[in-house]
Amino acid sequence: MRMRLKRQGEDICLRESEINLRVDDRGPKGLQGLPGYLLNVFQGDQTLFMRSDEQCEIWRIFSPVLNTIDSDRPRPLHYDFGSRGPLLAYRKAERAGFVFFATDEWHQSEETLEYTVKKSKQLIGPHTALKPVRDPRSKRPSSNP
Structure with a gap:
């Protein structure tokens, strides 16, 4: 399905974008709420907008x-x-x-960087469509020190 969506940023510009609604790529859980959201849009319900x-x-x-x-x-x-x-x-x-x-005391938790990376790999699993796809040519310089 192709839709016209607002581009990121402050400007109000539309761009054509393809939306992947294939169940085989995302699994049945990936689309659970989508039919309801689309119905709300078509009925003019703006509560989520x-x-x-x-x-x-x-x-x-x-x-x-x-x-x-x-x-x-x-x-x-x-x-x-x-x-x-x-x-x-x-x-x-x-x-x-x-x-x-x-208190202002900080306590070390299990959630180190290694723990977070390991957990995110477990959560993503085999669903490759859920993994972010990055183009190495579009790397932006990091503003963090």
Whole structure:
């Protein structure tokens, strides 16, 4: 099935995209809710979609923040891994009256990178259609240090 979908980003541009609805590629569980969603769309039910007034309100709230980031180019505040974040933000929250009930202690869990990779491989299993397909030519430089 081919549909026209909005391209990623701020611009409102449509692009043609192919949607794979083959059960043999994704297994029967991959399409469980799809017939209901499509029926809702055809009946005009917009409960799962953002209304234009919601989008306008989001842009009204975040535009000043995004403009400030673009113009001032603030540097991120560094903080220790596992902490609540930068000490400056922590102190500001305290001054605003926020009360922290838990300690700042960080405890190592089972969920290390190796554990997460192993679990995700188990969850994905043989369903190759669920694995992300990346084009090595389209690698973007990482913004993380």
